[in-house]
Amino acid sequence: MDPFGTHRGIEHAISWNRREFLRTATGATAAAMLSAFSPLRAMAMRKGQKAVVVTFGGGTRDEETFMPDGQENIPHLLKDFIPQGTFFTQVVNRGILGHYVATASLVTGVYETFNNFAAVAPDNPTVFEYFRKGLGRPASDAWVVAPSNGFGLIGESSHYSYGPGQGAGVILPKRLLAAAMPANNSSGYDHLLRDNYESPVYAPALGVSDEQLHQMAQMLKLSVADFAAHARSLRSPDELSVYVARQLMHQLAPSLLWITLHDIDVAHAGTYSLYIDAIQRSDRLCGEIWQMIQSEPEYAGKTTMFILPDFGRDSDTASGGNGFQHHRTGDAFSRTTWMMVRGAGVRENVLVDRPVESTDLVPTLGSLFGFSPDFSHGKVLPEVL
Amino acid sequence: MPIQQVQAEQFQSYPPQAKQIATSHIGLLQQLPLAFLPLLLREVIVYDWKFPAERDEIDRQFRYLESLTAVQLSSAMSSFAKLKLSPELESMDWTGAPSRFSEKLSANLWATHQIDDFSNAAEEYIRAFNTAVPAAAAPVSRLGIAVIAQEISQTNYRLFRKLRPHGVYFDHVDPKSSYELLLETVAARTQAHPAPYGHWCIDGGEQPALQKNQIASVAYGSLQPVRKALIRKMQQVSASQAGVEVLRTRLAETDPSEVGMKHVTDDPVLSRFAISVLTEGAGTQIYSTTFVQWAAREALRRARPLTIVARFAPRQTEESADEELSGIQQRAVLDPAGSLVDADMGAYYTWINLQRLPGDSSFVAWFEGHNEAVAIAPSLVPGTASHDNVNLAEILRRIQSTS
Numbered sequence: 001m002d003p004f005g006t007h008r009g010i011e012h013a014i015s016w017n018r019r020e021f022l023r024t025a026t027g028a029t030a031a032a033m034l035s036a037f038s039p040l041r042a043m044a045m046r047k048g049q050k051a052v053v054v055t056f057g058g059g060t061r062d063e064e065t066f067m068p069d070g071q072e073n074i075p076h077l078l079k080d081f082i083p084q085g086t087f088f089t090q091v092v093n094r095g096i097l098g099h100y101v102a103t104a105s106l107v108t109g110v111y112e113t114f115n116n117f118a119a120v121a122p123d124n125p126t127v128f129e130y131f132r133k134g135l136g137r138p139a140s141d142a143w144v145v146a147p148s149n150g151f152g153l154i155g156e157s158s159h160y161s162y163g164p165g166q167g168a169g170v171i172l173p174k175r176l177l178a179a180a181m182p183a184n185n186s187s188g189y190d191h192l193l194r195d196n197y198e199s200p201v202y203a204p205a206l207g208v209s210d211e212q213l214h215q216m217a218q219m220l221k222l223s224v225a226d227f228a229a230h231a232r233s234l235r236s237p238d239e240l241s242v243y244v245a246r247q248l249m250h251q252l253a254p255s256l257l258w259i260t261l262h263d264i265d266v267a268h269a270g271t272y273s274l275y276i277d278a279i280q281r282s283d284r285l286c287g288e289i290w291q292m293i294q295s296e297p298e299y300a301g302k303t304t305m306f307i308l309p310d311f312g313r314d315s316d317t318a319s320g321g322n323g324f325q326h327h328r329t330g331d332a333f334s335r336t337t338w339m340m341v342r343g344a345g346v347r348e349n350v351l352v353d354r355p356v357e358s359t360d361l362v363p364t365l366g367s368l369f370g371f372s373p374d375f376s377h378g379k380v381l382p383e384v385l
Numbered sequence: 386m387p388i389q390q391v392q393a394e395q396f397q398s399y400p401p402q403a404k405q406i407a408t409s410h411i412g413l414l415q416q417l418p419l420a421f422l423p424l425l426l427r428e429v430i431v432y433d434w435k436f437p438a439e440r441d442e443i444d445r446q447f448r449y450l451e452s453l454t455a456v457q458l459s460s461a462m463s464s465f466a467k468l469k470l471s472p473e474l475e476s477m478d479w480t481g482a483p484s485r486f487s488e489k490l491s492a493n494l495w496a497t498h499q500i501d502d503f504s505n506a507a508e509e510y511i512r513a514f515n516t517a518v519p520a521a522a523a524p525v526s527r528l529g530i531a532v533i534a535q536e537i538s539q540t541n542y543r544l545f546r547k548l549r550p551h552g553v554y555f556d557h558v559d560p561k562s563s564y565e566l567l568l569e570t571v572a573a574r575t576q577a578h579p580a581p582y583g584h585w586c587i588d589g590g591e592q593p594a595l596q597k598n599q600i601a602s603v604a605y606g607s608l609q610p611v612r613k614a615l616i617r618k619m620q621q622v623s624a625s626q627a628g629v630e631v632l633r634t635r636l637a638e639t640d641p642s643e644v645g646m647k648h649v650t651d652d653p654v655l656s657r658f659a660i661s662v663l664t665e666g667a668g669t670q671i672y673s674t675t676f677v678q679w680a681a682r683e684a685l686r687r688a689r690p691l692t693i694v695a696r697f698a699p700r701q702t703e704e705s706a707d708e709e710l711s712g713i714q715q716r717a718v719l720d721p722a723g724s725l726v727d728a729d730m731g732a733y734y735t736w737i738n739l740q741r742l743p744g745d746s747s748f749v750a751w752f753e754g755h756n757e758a759v760a761i762a763p764s765l766v767p768g769t770a771s772h773d774n775v776n777l778a779e780i781l782r783r784i785q786s787t788s
Contacts, residue, residue, distance in 0.1 A: 069546070096495045113496040117629045190707035266703070269668030270675030273726035274703055316737060320504070322682060323734055325667065330500050 048302045049344070049369055053258045053361070054289060055106060056282055056309040057099040057148070058265025059327060059337060063316075064279055066338070073279045076287035077340060081307070085342030086350045086383055093311040093335050093358040097327045100150045102310040102358075103260055107154060109362030109376025121153040124375050127362045128168035129156055131256050134371030142168035143254045145245045147237045147262040149175060159375070168258070171216070171248070173240045179213040180228040192237050220247040236278070238263040242285050246292055253298035256369070261285060267313065270325045290342070301344060304368060304384070306361065308339035341384050352383045386480075388422060389415050395480040400433040406443070413450055416458055418466040420503065421510075423479035423486040430483055434657040436582045438689040441520060449514040461513060464506030468499050484637060488630075520743065525578050525691055527746035528785070529739040530567055531681075531732035532696040534590065535754030538721035545759045547733040548750055552761030554770045555780060560754050562777030567694055568593060570781060574692045575599045582654070582688045587680045589673035589698030601688070603659050603680055605673040605698070607649055612670050614644035615663055616710060619670070636664035658683070671706040673698050674724055678731035685738040695735050697728035736761065747784040751777060760784050 064070040071078060081087075095105045098116025105112045108124040128142040144155050149172055156167025174193055181189055217224050234240050238261045245259050261282050267275035286307055293299040314321030315333035327334045339361070359378035366373040367380045391414050396407040407414070407429050414422060428435075428443055435443070453461060471493050479486040494500040533544075545554060568586070572595075575584045585601045586593060592604035605612075618639070622632045641647070641656040650656050659680075663669050666679035674697050681695040699719040701709070708714035732750040739746050747762035758777070761767070762784040 094498070098495075111498075115492060115496075115630075190711050190713075191704055269672060269706075270666070270678060271668065271672055271700070271703075271723065271727050272730035273720075273723035276726065277723075316734070319741060322679070323737075324730075330495075330504065 050253075050255045050299055050303040051257070051306065051365060051368060052289065052293060052299075052303055053256075053306045053365075054286060054308075055103060055258070055260050056264055056307075057103055057260050057262040058267060058278070059309040059312040059334070060264060060279055060282075061313045061315070061324060061333060064276060064324070070279075073276060074283040076283045076290075077307070080287060080290070081340050081342050082349070084348050085340055086347050086352060088339040088341075088352045088356055088381070088383075090353065090355045091308060091337050091339045091358055091360075092355055093337065095358075097311050097330060097334055099262070099265065099310060100148070100154070103146075103151065104154055106308075106310060106358055106361055107258070108157065109359045109373055109378040111359065111377070117150070119150065119153060121156060121158045123158060125157045125159045125162045125373070126155065126167050127365055127373065128256060128258075129159075129162040129166045130362070130366060130371045130373045130376075131369060132168075133162065133166055134366075135369060137255065139165070139169060140252050141254050142256040143248055143252070144168045144170045144258045144260070145241050145248065146170060146172055146258075146260040147174060147241050148172070148260075151260060161375075168256070171244055173244045174237060176213060176216060176244070177228065177231050177240065179210070180217075180224045180231075188232050192231055192234060192240050219251065220244070221251050222247055236263045236281060238278075238281060238285055242288060245289070249292055249296050249299065253296065256365075259289065264309075267324050268326060270322070272324060275324055293343070304341060304343040304346060306339060306341050306365075308358065308361070309337045310358070311335060312337045346384060350383070352381075356381055388417065388419060391415050391422075391480065398481060399430055403429050403432040406432055406447070410447055410451070413447070416455070416462075417450075418462050418468075419470055419475060419479070420468040420490065420506075421462060421465040423483040423490070426480060427483035427487050431657070434654050436654060436658075436688040437580075438520075438582075439687055445518040445520065446514055449518045452517070461510065464502065464509065468494070468503060468506075469497065485634065488634070520689075523689075523691060523742075523744040524580075525574070527690070527739060527742060527744060528570075528574065528692045529685075529735060529746060529748040530570075530694045531728075531735050531748075531750040532564060532567065532694065533725065533728040533732065533750070533752045534696055534698045535752075536699050536719075536721065537697070537724045537728060537752075539752070539755055540722050540725060542722075542725055542729070544725070544729055544752060544757050545732070545750055546729070548736060548759045548761065549770075550768045551736070552748070552759050552767055552769075553765045555758045555760065555773070555775055556756060556770065557772055557774045558751070558756045558758045558780070559774070559776035560756050562751070562753075564593075564696070564753055566777055566781075568595065571595075571600060571692050571694055578691055580691060583690050584692040585681075585684050585688065585690045586694045586696075587677050587684065588696045589677045589700070590696070601655055601684070601690075603655065603662070605676045608659060608663065611644045611646055611649060611659070612663060615639065615670055616712070618644070620710070620712060639664050658687070671709055672700040672727075674700040674727035674731055678727075678734055681731075681735045682738045685735070685742060689742055693735075693739070695731070697724065697731055699724040700727060749780060749784060751780075 065074050093102060095102060095111030096116060101112050101114055101116040104122040107126045108122045110124040112122050114120050131137060131142055146154060152170055152172055155170040156163060177189060177192055213224060217227065230243065231240055234243065241259060263278040263281055264275065266278050290305060293303045293305060311327060312334045313324050313327045314329045315331055316323040318329040318331040321329040357378060360381050362373045362376045363378045364381045364384050367385055391411060393408040393411055396404045399407060432440060432443060450458065474489055474493055477486050477489065494503050571584055571586060579599065582601045586595055588604040590604065591606040592602055595602055619632060622635050639660055641660050646656045646660060662680045662683055668675035669679050677695050677697050681693060684690060684693060699721045701717040702720040705714060705718040736748045739748055745763055749758060749760050751758040758780055760780050760783060
């Protein structure tokens with residue numbers, strides 16, 4: 001028996017609403033006639049292929065994004081990305097709706113089941129391990145930029161076939177900032193150090209030694225003082241992450257870069273206006289990341305960008321929840337989200353209506369790059385290839 | 386411990402009334418599955434501090450369960466009994482600490498993809514017992530009022546955007562209409578339909594002058610010393626790097642005396658309520674708008690009041706809240722524009738939560754000191770607008786004339 005069978009109708013309705021609205025707003029076409037898998041095309045893309053994956057940790061709801069009332073919040077996604085990309089209207093997450101474990105599920109292509117708040121590595125191999133081992137890539141070619149201290153172990157799994165040293169480097173900009181702050185004085189930086197919006201106070205940053213800090217600064221060709229000074233001018237942790245990602249792209253140009261935005265999760269504080277602000281900021285930052293891709297010669301013309309929330313948030317009508325504030329009910333709205341794909345070889349102005357799962361991203365990246373994600377449970381999305 | 390071995394001794398640490406209830410139903414408790422019993426005990430253990438409506442619900446559950454034959458009980462519990470629980474859960478002290486058990490149970494159900502089965506089982510159970518032993522009907526149509534305080538700035542934000550489709554939008558309300566009128570309305574309803582914890586005022590600022598023995602009230606401003614004490618506690622737990630789950634558990638176990646609640650109210654039920662709002666609601670400790678919305682939600686869900694007024698006052702900025710959490714705040718800086726958006730959503734959610742209660746209800750959302758309001762009542766035509774010059778008293782008259 002499919003325990004989610006009762007949600008299917010609602011998931012479809014969510015997708016239908018997105019589709020109808022987007023068709024009206026953007027004139028996008030359906031992918032049905034375009035979705036045949038093109039293996040030769042995929043093969044041709046592999047040389048120099050790069051991918052930038054942006055996830056919104058702290059899901060968004062349709063009401064604040066793709067529905068008419070939310071349109072004003074996502075001008076870049078709506079006006080720039082959709083006309084130039086392929087949009088999946090129904091991405092379902094059937095796993096645990098906690099940000100770390102859900103992002104780990106996105107990264108492994110398997111619904112991970114560990115405690116969301118535990119500092120553990122994913123049980124199943126990560127896309128970074130598949131990528132590096134399968135293609136013989138160096139450590140510098142796969143990176144994760146994540147806002148939360150809890151994400152420190154997401155770069156590589158505890159799986160027997162992979163493990164330490166075979167995955168991606170993980171940069172936690174808040175941890176760097178905490179180490180770079182003058183004499184551990186957080187004054188002026190508090191807004192950038194908030195680690196987990198499900199907790200009312202941020203956890204103290206896990207330790208980064210001076211040596212590690214300076215190694216990282218050297219790698220990014222960034223002085224610690226400049227980093228701390230620039231951070232003071234930023235408004236949010238996600239802006240800090242994108243700033244670090246920019247340095248990373250410019251200095252190391254990793255072929256597989258994963259950026260987890262997290263500002264939207266301020267919704268847990270119950271402040272709708274801050275949640276909306278964060279959606280608007282994430283939309284703007286997606287536009288900035290795309291511009292970064294276009295302005296870096298190592299990336300321009302050969303990069304595929306994926307944008308997807310890790311999951312949604314509770315609907316206003318789910319009695320067990322409190323609307324936008326949390327993602328605790330497991331209702332269809334909190335499980336159903338979307339994905340945007342844009343870049344080299346991606347079909348433009350196309351909507352894909354069929355339901356796909358968030359675990360499908362890893363095998364799709366595998367087909368894009370040419371590695372085999374053997375343990376992933378997802379399926380390749382041929383519409384992207 | 387197997388459920389069949391549950392004995393009265395296991396409930397010795399329960400408060401008096403809770404102990405009495407648990408020990409008088411031992412035979413029944415021994416027949417309930419592990420995925421259900423601790424959740425029932427989680428409610429029973431705090432029976433002494435429950436609102437009358439909550440006590441009634443617990444009593445009705447026991448009446449329902451006791452009325453079933455063994456076969457019927459087995460059938461009613463079958464969906465819970467089918468759930469596969471971990472050995473760790475089975476070995477927990479689920480009689481002594483049922484809340485901790487339920488947290489672990491929730492994590493286990495999510496991890497094993499059984500959360501939807503559990504939700505379906507819970508919904509079916511609630512439907513069955515409410516049908517078999519229904520709650521008494523409310524003696525009067527309920528009235529909910531959301532007030533956006535005049536200190537909140539008017540901007541070009543389209544106010545009441547989510548409420549307008551459900552009622553009449555007034556755009557010529559006399560800005561001189563007074564909040565005191567609403568308090569008088571609550572007082573009048575209290576006199577007409579006296580009920581313990583049946584009439585509420587929740588305020589994002591200071592506590593208004595009320596007949597406290599008849600109107601339940603909590604106010605963000607009046608709870609400031611308690612909030613400060615809780616924030617200090619949060620900082621201590623956080624500094625120990627114990628993690629989010631431990632922080633949540635420690636907060637949930639906060640005793641009112643630990644954070645100075647006795648200086649705010651001497652009502653033990655209201656005291657526990659206020660503490661639960663501050664410890665179980667995310668953001669309630671630092672944002673007044675969140676406090677009001679969550680407190681109204683919880684009051685409606687738990688106390689099932691006949692009347693509720695929720696007044697949203699300006700909240701502080703995010704930066705100011707960060708400073709407060711860090712213990713370095715000199716002075717709170719307010720965000721009146723952001724507060725308008727939050728209060729608007731809070732008003733909408735208050736209406737949704739009012740709608741969840743059985744029986745008829747009417748609702749008014751009003752921007753104090755300005756000329757906008759929305760009224761929702763059975764006889765009013767949804768999605769319409771009125772450009773009449775009206776005052777607040779007239780709007781209240783229109784909705785109450787339908788009750």
